[in-house]
Amino acid sequence: MNRTTIGMIFAGLLTGAALGFIALKVPTPGTNTETQVTGVPAVGGPFSLVDQHGKRVTEKDFLGRYMLVFFGYTNCPDICPAGLQVMSAALDKLGSRANDVVPVFITLDPAEDTPERLATYLKSFHPRLVGLTGSESEVAAAAKAYRVFYQKVPDAKDPSHYSIDHSAIFYLMGKDGKLAAPIPHTNDVDQLALAIEKAIH
Template sequence: MDKTVAYIAAGVVVVALGGTYLATALMTPSGEDAFAQCRGGAVAGDAIGGPFTLIDEAGQTVTDQDVITEPSILYFGYTFCPDVCPLDTMRNAQAVDVLANEGISATPIFISIDPERDTPEVVGRFADNFHDKMIGLTGSDEQVAAASRAYRTYYRRGEGEDEFYLMDHSTFSYIVLPEYGFVDYIRREDTPEDVAARVACFAAAS
């Protein structure tokens, strides 16, 4: 199985089974899911999330522990994206504002899947345009691929040899908590209010 097929297969599993992984750290002593009341989907068997090393907008190497310091909404996209990425990124930023109005601090994180064009400066400007708290990350091809594998995302460069190529990619966002890691995913149809309510639930239960 080649890498593209493998990523597609993983994405199908996420869609079909709900994309939620119950890691040992999320279980109570009785074996119950500590966040069951917050989850939007069923339980899947493959781990989602994990450590990553990327480059921030200042050109500094950072890890997941450096950037995930509070409830976070993580999204993989690219700055040249004409439609889906801006809409999803704006929705995540708006959810952070809804949470702020409720007294809950959260961080939106944007990870580029297009490091060829998305330099630290480019991804930084993109993130800053959406929210002053948004963290924009990029990296080498290998670093981005490793982060994508950790979150079971799919991406592939489209046809075209010039600088105007598009990227095909999955469109889930991920709710991530410090110490726990990934706890649930967000679908495209979820509204800012939906996302905020889910993040607030996880924050209260953690």
């Protein structure tokens, strides 16, 4: 299963969450019947990471503002730079209407993506972008909180090199830190700008 497929699956699940619920039919053990289970999946939550300036930040530092969160890594060849370009262009398109939206890029490759590397990388995108990294366990905890799938894939020709398969989604988090809207990474600039505007007004 490739990253795009995984991202689309997560997008479908999270879109259900944005509408208020997900309904699943679960087989009841020992019977031929099914039980319908409904609920809102928890997305987001506590994290403690380091930004591109070396400052320790937590989810509490963003309360009172929206967060537009995207997970990836700086060596990502396609999905991540494309997603960050779309994110940046959408914020520029919204202008002052998105002043309360903080764009956040959380790396899935903390071994390579130091604060210094994130600072250099993010300069190519948007001046307001906040890059976050941390230890392997801190990044894993953040990914788990956001239900992000990722795994290292060694290069078959050179095991010392690797890529990272990961789900790709824009998470728009509300001012209260709860999920406001999951937005597929396949959205173009206009679609992303419209989705953000609808969610924050």
